[in-house]
Amino acid sequence: MQQLGSTIAANRFGLGARPGDLAAIGGDGRDWLRTQLTAAAPVLTDEGLQGSTEILAQGFALQREIQQQRRAGADVQQKLPQFLKPIYTSEATARVRQAVLTERPFVERLTQFWSNHFAVSVDKQYMAGLAGSFEREAIRPHVLGNFGDLLVAAEMHPAMLLYLDNHLSVGPHSEAALKAGLHQRGRPIGINENLGREILELHTLGVGGGYTQADVTAFATVITGWSLGGGNGLFANGPPGRFVFRPGMHEPGPKTVLGRRYPDSGYNQGVEVLNDLAQHPSTARHIATKLARHFVADDPPPTVVDRVARAFTEYGGELRAVYRALIDSREAWEQQLPKYKTPNDFIVSSYRGLSLPVDAVHGPLGPFDLLGQRTWQPGSPAGWPDRSADWDGASALLKRIEWADAVGGRLGSARDATALAPQLLGANLSDASVTAISRAASASQALTLLLAAPEFMRR
Amino acid sequence: MPRNPFLERRAFLKQGALAAGGAFLTSGLCLASAAAGSRRRARFVVVIMRGALDGLAAVPPLGDRDYAQLRGEFALRAPGEAKGALPLDGFFGLHPALNFLHASYAARELIVFHAVASPYRERSHFDGQDVLENGTTLPHAAQSGWLNRALAQLPGAARREAGVALGQNVPLVMRGPAAVTSWSPSKLTALDDDTLGRLTDLYAHDPLLSVRLADALAADAMVAQAGGMSTPPQDMAAAGAAGQGVSAQPGAKPAAQGGADRYAQIVRAAAGFLRQEDGPQVAVFDTSGWDTHANEGGAEGQLAGRLTALDKGLGMLREQLGPVWNDTAVLLITEFGRTAAINGTRGTDHGTATMALLVGGAVAGGRVIADWPGLASRSLYQGRDLAPTLDLRSVLKGLLAEHLSVATRSLDTNVFPKSERARPLRGLLKA
Numbered sequence: 001m002q003q004l005g006s007t008i009a010a011n012r013f014g015l016g017a018r019p020g021d022l023a024a025i026g027g028d029g030r031d032w033l034r035t036q037l038t039a040a041a042p043v044l045t046d047e048g049l050q051g052s053t054e055i056l057a058q059g060f061a062l063q064r065e066i067q068q069q070r071r072a073g074a075d076v077q078q079k080l081p082q083f084l085k086p087i088y089t090s091e092a093t094a095r096v097r098q099a100v101l102t103e104r105p106f107v108e109r110l111t112q113f114w115s116n117h118f119a120v121s122v123d124k125q126y127m128a129g130l131a132g133s134f135e136r137e138a139i140r141p142h143v144l145g146n147f148g149d150l151l152v153a154a155e156m157h158p159a160m161l162l163y164l165d166n167h168l169s170v171g172p173h174s175e176a177a178l179k180a181g182l183h184q185r186g187r188p189i190g191i192n193e194n195l196g197r198e199i200l201e202l203h204t205l206g207v208g209g210g211y212t213q214a215d216v217t218a219f220a221t222v223i224t225g226w227s228l229g230g231g232n233g234l235f236a237n238g239p240p241g242r243f244v245f246r247p248g249m250h251e252p253g254p255k256t257v258l259g260r261r262y263p264d265s266g267y268n269q270g271v272e273v274l275n276d277l278a279q280h281p282s283t284a285r286h287i288a289t290k291l292a293r294h295f296v297a298d299d300p301p302p303t304v305v306d307r308v309a310r311a312f313t314e315y316g317g318e319l320r321a322v323y324r325a326l327i328d329s330r331e332a333w334e335q336q337l338p339k340y341k342t343p344n345d346f347i348v349s350s351y352r353g354l355s356l357p358v359d360a361v362h363g364p365l366g367p368f369d370l371l372g373q374r375t376w377q378p379g380s381p382a383g384w385p386d387r388s389a390d391w392d393g394a395s396a397l398l399k400r401i402e403w404a405d406a407v408g409g410r411l412g413s414a415r416d417a418t419a420l421a422p423q424l425l426g427a428n429l430s431d432a433s434v435t436a437i438s439r440a441a442s443a444s445q446a447l448t449l450l451l452a453a454p455e456f457m458r459r
Numbered sequence: 460m461p462r463n464p465f466l467e468r469r470a471f472l473k474q475g476a477l478a479a480g481g482a483f484l485t486s487g488l489c490l491a492s493a494a495a496g497s498r499r500r501a502r503f504v505v506v507i508m509r510g511a512l513d514g515l516a517a518v519p520p521l522g523d524r525d526y527a528q529l530r531g532e533f534a535l536r537a538p539g540e541a542k543g544a545l546p547l548d549g550f551f552g553l554h555p556a557l558n559f560l561h562a563s564y565a566a567r568e569l570i571v572f573h574a575v576a577s578p579y580r581e582r583s584h585f586d587g588q589d590v591l592e593n594g595t596t597l598p599h600a601a602q603s604g605w606l607n608r609a610l611a612q613l614p615g616a617a618r619r620e621a622g623v624a625l626g627q628n629v630p631l632v633m634r635g636p637a638a639v640t641s642w643s644p645s646k647l648t649a650l651d652d653d654t655l656g657r658l659t660d661l662y663a664h665d666p667l668l669s670v671r672l673a674d675a676l677a678a679d680a681m682v683a684q685a686g687g688m689s690t691p692p693q694d695m696a697a698a699g700a701a702g703q704g705v706s707a708q709p710g711a712k713p714a715a716q717g718g719a720d721r722y723a724q725i726v727r728a729a730a731g732f733l734r735q736e737d738g739p740q741v742a743v744f745d746t747s748g749w750d751t752h753a754n755e756g757g758a759e760g761q762l763a764g765r766l767t768a769l770d771k772g773l774g775m776l777r778e779q780l781g782p783v784w785n786d787t788a789v790l791l792i793t794e795f796g797r798t799a800a801i802n803g804t805r806g807t808d809h810g811t812a813t814m815a816l817l818v819g820g821a822v823a824g825g826r827v828i829a830d831w832p833g834l835a836s837r838s839l840y841q842g843r844d845l846a847p848t849l850d851l852r853s854v855l856k857g858l859l860a861e862h863l864s865v866a867t868r869s870l871d872t873n874v875f876p877k878s879e880r881a882r883p884l885r886g887l888l889k890a
Binding site for chain 2: 216371393394402457
């Protein structure tokens, strides 16, 4: 009989046990998790991954080339999607590979959590080429660092500025607006409040966190001028694909956000607001609630939320301390299977459990699409939802089973489900599943039953 | 393997003898056929347009003196002019992309509601959608949706699935006590009966998974009976492919083709369920891409492309429903509207009131229902948004009362808690 601690550590906090993991983790599981937090967060070193600056510079150049050809009368097709798609494929494959092979699955879970917290969705142009580098550049370096640094890195990243339309947001009294007023009558010039709103609502305070429409508008004017270089028109100047502060687009003057007056310090005005937001009690509570929901239960016990929020505040947003508070929450180690896996985690845990190869030949990304969670495509800045009811639909279940059936069929006797079941499911393995797997008509069917077992659907 | 009664019933379903849904599978052969005799069964489709559709773009108030100035370069021209709006009642027009809806208006099968809003008055998409779906006045105040709670009141709801969500999962509006299922096209091979039987046994003591699996199989059986709709016209996986979503670039191709294909599949499937005499009465599906913060476009452009796809999907729904269209009402709703004025990036930010549409053969249409607040700056909500003058719950309650015969008392207390003051709008349907 396996210990519950190692099972929970590997499956609830990690990305699913691989053969041998539960034995290696040992009884308690907590130390195994704490140890994962000590070293620096891993970086992805897959060959051929490019930085966002490089990708954007090439993309902008491609767009300009097409525009010129069109101006010259040539009938040329848009080439950008064809340029971005292979980047998406390499990035998403690298991410899945990391999730499947990592020896620090808790850190990878946290990476995916934060990437989803600061979601950029690939259904908007350019994001297909940027979601991966955004995660590697803005999220990964700060996953074990300080929330304030993570916040600033995410909001300043060109992917986020593009995704939430801030790069073209213009202060109504800025130089650019005044000029445009002279030359472009009838063309509206002003702010776009998308990024400002989502920072407050989704990234920091949370929707009930105590801000008003006036705060949204004021904050949006604070970050006017936060832009990037190398694009079209208003954002042409500056190094292509890099963050650029454009004083000419920045709304001059002091602004008041959440009751505090910020004198105009140009670019720094936005950083100052972000720093205050990072330390706001509402932010602590919002982050604590989301983490507790992610790791503990759909409706997390208030005691856990309180403990994690307190750690967030006491340690000034030091995320290692926040995660430790989560690990130290007794409630996370009690109830057996409180969470229904997302499709992503169902697939990744299957890959890990069955030691499936992650390479181009095996089409590792296809299942994410089929099961309804295409990597980096939550469709909105809110990211993927995190409650069972969002994922446990009838059709969704049948697709998981059909996929499990296809995997079982492909592997056949190459894997032994009877031997794997206790290694993957440990203390959660039920007698009913043991019986069903052992009585299966074939090795393939046994594998299908293993992946489709109730305790493999949950964590 | 022992004889499995489940599989026998499933084989029965496969023969197409009936298609009553998963709840039926576990409750024996007592299918309600009351609907067949006296009164024709009403069909109801709810389309949730996620992302906050710009009501002033879809249904422009051409006669409002402030409209053209607020909308600037994106203001639609008068009907009859090049790329002009389609005429409605002389004051309002329809976006030129909405040809099917315009024909429906002429055929008296479309009601346009304007300056309408749910009780939600903040500007978060996610909370706005929550209130739109949960039927209360506050986000996260209920874990079930108004449509499901209404379905639970229907006679026979306990015995069979009254609703289907087109998608892998069930949206909040359809979650709750009444049995509902979900369906989406699959590219994977169907399972063999032996494996399914074993899974059914394995799930026997799991209250959630046993019901879900039975529901999914029942939905598949209905699809098989409807014939052919499980075959996607286009590669489903390509539908949401990279670079095909909302574009932030001026001049970029609007209306992702992939998105349009997906609508087509969903619509075909919805029609397949609703056509069946003993199938679900209610279908729900989502559309997205309405969050037009930048480069929204006017008569042409990003939003126009989305509206074209939506309109075509509705036209296809009518075609696919055949005679059942006459018993159908399709409601199109969104969480809130957008700013009255264009913003600094040629788009619109989150707003308040917007429009809703009700179309179908059962609808007493050819009307715009709006207590128009005007777009003068003093009339705008918080100086920026179209002000709400109609509570969306009044529309929903009127519909549920007359179309699905849900009792007023349930509507006031259970379906829309504490909503007595939002009186149901009567006469939305043909007598």
